[in-house]
Amino acid sequence: MITVTNLSYSYQNTRVLKNINACFPEQQLTSLIGPNGAGKSTLLMSIGRLLGGDKKCITLNHRPISEIPTKELALKIATLRQTTNIDLRITVRELVAFGRFPHNRGKLTTLDNEAIDHALAFLSISQLENTFIDELSGGQRQLCFLAMTIAQQTPYLLLDEPLNNLDMKHASHIMNALRRLCDEQKRTIILVVHDINFAANYSDHLVALKKGSVHSSGTVEQVVTQKNLQDLYEFNIEIMPSSQGPICNYFHSTGVA
């Protein structure tokens, strides 16, 4: 279980996270939701120890992440950042192989190659393995970076907007894959997602941030209510039940609830 207790964070002199308290249950998919600029990426990157600051208030199974040696942390937590622009002429397979670095320190073994094959097949992108990443579409590249993160084979995955650039079919494909990682491989996933319908239909748990604070958290039933979402986004949202899960309709909304 990842637990955050009284976490605050500032960029220069601007406080963007204010006394955050949240927990992220084991082997579940938690979506971080909330308006632009609410602090979702900052919280996610703090959990991944990719930002400075005192991280004693973030624990992994009761152990402060600040006390976990870097090599050990890289075998526990894999993080996919929002910006995945890298200026290297490498193939998809070479990119995904980077995910194995914490295991092999740069020398690929049979086990590493199997993990790479598995990650590519898991996202149905094996056919792209010899393509150069600078020749891919934005969506294809997004899938390849996700494969790199999956190939790291860590029990915890932190994903910042993994649905960026993806069409509906590919976005559903990713969310189904993430569910399988939780349900079949018992991984714990925290992702930042803007599409409330994906969050509502694929998550076990939601943490909603607003203006640097936790606005609400809990199960989909607890968080995805008309009143709560309208207060979170300051926007009219109609929630319609369906056999699969709630559908949030915000089209033609005129603004503040």
Ligand SMILES: Nc1ncnc2c1ncn2[C@@H]1O[C@H](COP(=O)(O)OP(=O)(O)OP(=O)(O)O)[C@@H](O)[C@H]1O
């Ligand atoms: N490197 C930085 N330097 C200064 N301020 C930053 C930096 N990164 C983010 N911020 C500010 O911190 C606040 C929170 O940003 P953050 O990216 O965590 O929010 P977010 O909820 O993920 O937003 P979005 O949904 O738009 O991606 C914003 O006001 C943003 O302008």
